[in-house]
Amino acid sequence: YIARMDEETAKAKQGMQPEQMASIHRSVSSDIEAEFKNVTILGDDKMRDATWQSIQKKLAELHKQYCDENDRRLEKALIAFGNMALIAAFLFVLDRASDWTCDWWSQTCRDASKLMFMVYFAICIYIGVYIYKLYADRGGLATSAASMELWKEVMRLSTVYLELGKQVKMKDVVEFSQKVLKDLKETSGKAVELASSKAGGGDGGKKNK
Secondary structure, X not given: OHHHHHHHHHOOOOOOOHHHHHHHHXXXXXXXXXXXXXXXXXXXXXXXXXXXXXXXXHHHHHHHHHHHXXXXXXXXXXXXHHHHHHHHHHXXXXXXXXXXXXXXXXXXXXXXXXXXXXXXXXXXXXXXXXXXXXXXXXXXXXXHHHHHHHHHHHHHHHHHHHHHHHHOOHHHHHHHHHHHHHHHHHHHHHHHHHHHHHHHHHHHXXXXX
């Protein structure tokens, strides 16, 4: 029973409908009953009936365990989208913030805002399509439960990333930013010198001619 149920549930890693789970249980139980009837057991009919009742009781216990595990899988069907949902929420907040801070005077901000909108809009569409499929397959109750679990996962990830952010020292961030700015200045300076030397060489060539 366990081998067959493990094989069937492995095909639906995000869970299956309770009706489908019950159908698989009945099918597997029927096969076990047919196999039991062909097994020779020492004793009378009462002994055989008692043995089968004991087997049925154990199968019912196992079935309940698989149903509980399936319910947990159904609730966590959207958890895989936790990071994507968090990114979309973060970009949405940044986009709204830029509307009030710099979009009205900076073209760079407006371009960044458009890019953020495209990213979080695409993520929302992607997750939305999956939620719609989940609703079509499993109904509103399962979809609501999965959505709540997704929200909990987003909150958990937010807490985790905040804790990681606290471990990063501000001094290190400042030093890293200064190093990046210094490298950018040196690179831009070399680019200007190279462009100037090329321009000077071109002018000299023209004068010689």
